Amino acid sequence: MRINKFLGECGVASRRASDKLIADGVVKINNKIAKLGDDVDPSSDIVTVNNKPIRLTEKKEYYIMNKPKGYVTTVKDDKDRKTVMDLLPNNLKRLFPVGRLDYDTEGLLILTNDGELTYKLTHPKNEVPKTYLVKTEKSVSEEDIRKLRNGVYVDGVKTKKCNVKLVESNSKYTKLHITITEGRNRQIRKMIEAVNNSVDFLKRIKIGDLTLRGLNRGEVRSLSPIEIDYLLNL
DSSP: OBHHHHHHHTTSOOHHHHHHHHHTTOEEETTEEOOTTOBOOTTTOOEEETTEEEOOOOOOOEEEEEEOTTOBSSSOOTTOOOBGGGGSOGGGTTOEESSOOOTTOEEEEEEESOHHHHHHHHOGGGOOOEEEEEEESSOOOHHHHHHHHHOOEETTEEOOOOEEEEEEEOSSOEEEEEEESOOOTTHHHHHHHHTTOOEEEEEEEEETTEEOTTOOTTOEEEOOHHHHHHHHTO
16 A cells, blocks of 8 residues: 555544655654655554554454464564464454564564554554563573673674572572563673573563463463553553
């Protein structure tokens, strides 16, 4: 769909007025300034006007998945790997995943057609806390935990201070709960590598205070009204 038509159907402005908004550079598609004649996919692209997310009027749906290993968090994969969409019933195929979990990472994944919520949960400026259960290949020392809490260098940039809670430790491995407010690529794995260790198991267990609440691997359920309200007001 052409971007000016999309803006018109969303009720932002007439097509002519939408063309002016585009020319003024206030319309973005996936955080890139839109150009006249650009196409937009209403089911997956995030469109903003003056940095406010815009979507077609439709019934908003909210689901939570306990993502298993072996699936990529995308709608389609150019390498023909299994995606989280393969775990959804056919009537939920118009949803899209919020953010990403690595192929080898398990855990809490939100799926929705609410672009505004997606923007809120994924934009770094909002600093939405996400908690992970991490099992390391080797034991982690108290000094290493202190380093993780205070920030370590990942790809040349120091991570923000974060919450690290010791869950279990012995001579062979350590289990930690790590809560971060950033969303950098493979951040948890790279943080552990920065203290000369590696991740054996990684699972996202919370977004804010939202948990999997007994959801088995690969299962999906709709969010309750209370849970939806909580996310919308984060």
